[in-house]
Amino acid sequence: MIALGCDHGGYDLKKEIIQYLESKNIPYKDLGCDSTEAVDYPVYARKVTDAILSGECEKGILICGTGIGISIAANKVKGIRAALCHDVFSAEATRLHNNANILAMGGRIVGPGLAIKIVDTFLHTDFSNDERHINRIAQIED
Ligand code: RB5
Numbered sequence: 001m002i003a004l005g006c007d008h009g010g011y012d013l014k015k016e017i018i019q020y021l022e023s024k025n026i027p028y029k030d031l032g033c034d035s036t037e038a039v040d041y042p043v044y045a046r047k048v049t050d051a052i053l054s055g056e057c058e059k060g061i062l063i064c065g066t067g068i069g070i071s072i073a074a075n076k077v078k079g080i081r082a083a084l085c086h087d088v089f090s091a092e093a094t095r096l097h098n099n100a101n102i103l104a105m106g107g108r109i110v111g112p113g114l115a116i117k118i119v120d121t122f123l124h125t126d127f128s129n130d131e132r133h134i135n136r137i138a139q140i141e142d
Pocket of ligand 1: 008009041064066067070
């Protein structure tokens with residue numbers, strides 16, 4: 001189950017991602033927001049981090065205008081590793097090396113075609129389970 005959250009700057013891109021998830025039968029939970037009316041991105045970051053930490057969702061996708069504010073907010077939560085990715089290489093690397101549990105993107109930065117390739121890569125790349133990376137993630141948690 002994938003948790004989705006956005007602010008007004010990410011709302012249009014979130015709709016494109018929902019279409020992609022539905023076309024691939026990937027289950028998701030849309031935690032808002034629900035329009036392009038201005039809202040505060042930390043609220044939606046928190047909804048998605050809660051859904052992951054409770055075990056209800058395995059991974060999350062967060063979108064604001066740049067992806068920056070919403071990823072900063074999510075990364076304040078212990079156990080969350082939110083990766084801001086605007087290219088496919090980073091999306092793959094952050095799963096392999098950082099075991100990122102949230103993908104963050106900027107709806108004003110990437111178009112839907114690239115964003116969907118980034119999402120697809122993020123969702124379908126497993127953590128490497130390499131000891132070096134496990135050790136580094138443990139250091140982040142400490
Ligand atoms: C909202 O205007 C904008 O500040 C927000 O979407 C995001 O880009 C913040 O980092």
